[in-house]
Amino acid sequence: MERIEVNVITGEQKIISLTTEEIAEIRSRPQPEPVPEPTAEEKLAAAGLTVSELHQLLGLEVTP
Amino acid sequence: MSKLRLTGSTSGFTELTAPAVAGSNTLTLPTSNGTADQALITNGSGTLSFANRVQMVQGTAVASTSGTSIDFTGIPSYVKRITVMFDGVSTNGTSIVLIRLGTSSGVEATGYKGTTGDGGTPDLYSTGFSSSPGFPAASIVNGQFVISSFGSNTWAESHLLGRSDSVQIMFGGGIKTLSGTLDRIRITTVNGTDTFDAGTINIMYEG
Numbered sequence: 001m002e003r004i005e006v007n008v009i010t011g012e013q014k015i016i017s018l019t020t021e022e023i024a025e026i027r028s029r030p031q032p033e034p035v036p037e038p039t040a041e042e043k044l045a046a047a048g049l050t051v052s053e054l055h056q057l058l059g060l061e062v063t064p
Numbered sequence: 065m066s067k068l069r070l071t072g073s074t075s076g077f078t079e080l081t082a083p084a085v086a087g088s089n090t091l092t093l094p095t096s097n098g099t100a101d102q103a104l105i106t107n108g109s110g111t112l113s114f115a116n117r118v119q120m121v122q123g124t125a126v127a128s129t130s131g132t133s134i135d136f137t138g139i140p141s142y143v144k145r146i147t148v149m150f151d152g153v154s155t156n157g158t159s160i161v162l163i164r165l166g167t168s169s170g171v172e173a174t175g176y177k178g179t180t181g182d183g184g185t186p187d188l189y190s191t192g193f194s195s196s197p198g199f200p201a202a203s204i205v206n207g208q209f210v211i212s213s214f215g216s217n218t219w220a221e222s223h224l225l226g227r228s229d230s231v232q233i234m235f236g237g238g239i240k241t242l243s244g245t246l247d248r249i250r251i252t253t254v255n256g257t258d259t260f261d262a263g264t265i266n267i268m269y270e271g
Contacts, residue, residue: 004135008121026256026257038200
């Protein structure tokens with residue numbers, strides 16, 4: 001594993017290989033569960049819309 | 065006399081000239097040469113001193129296309145605010161991107177206090193200024209973190225980011241007290257193993 005290091009004064013960029021201690025520390029971290037992609041309904045809700053409002057906006061007729 | 069001319073030992077001269085209507089002003093020079101990039105200021109009574117200028121420095125954009133972390137080092141001690149900018153930043157995994165602060169002793173991974181959200185359930189963070197409660201695969205993230213000095217090695221953070229591959233905004237704020245003077249920041253992920261694979265990151269600092 002590598003780290004990119006940039007000195008803001010000189011602009012020098014270096015690619016540094018992580019030390020064994022750094023790698024061991026990273027591997028000891030608890031790994032979080034992957035977060036699923038939001039569903040279409042969740043994206044709509046985040047935009048403040050309901051499904052029926054979207055239907056109305058698009059001029060779609062909904063058959064019960 | 066309206067001017068004082070100092071002649072160069074080889075050629076030319078330096079001249080100090082009084083205004084036509086000069087008033088009665090006395091300017092007293094500082095007792096030292098100051099340090100690099102300092103400017104002369106007055107106390108309002110004609111006593112001059114050297115002081116740090118307010119500077120805004122733009123960094124050089126870094127391609128965030130490899131590495132598990134990206135460090136910006138050598139941040140001057142006079143800095144009071146740092147802006148970290150993302151342009152199309154992505155990683156090869158789902159671990160949350162975060163920012164950590166550091167001193168000459170290293171980057172600190174604990175003691176961050178704040179919350180981040182994305183429109184869903186917000187999340188407390190503690191191991192870095194976290195961009196979002198979640199980081200879905202293939203997220204392409206744009207926007208900025210602003211990190212401001214609170215005084216005494218304490219730094220406050222706020223961020224507003226938006227994905228360009230999907231509809232999602234990320235926002236939050238928090239605070240962190242460092243063990244010493246800030247001189248570096250690190251952009252990395254919670255798990256530390258995901259690799260940056262797209263975009264550019266730049267910083268701007270001022271103080």
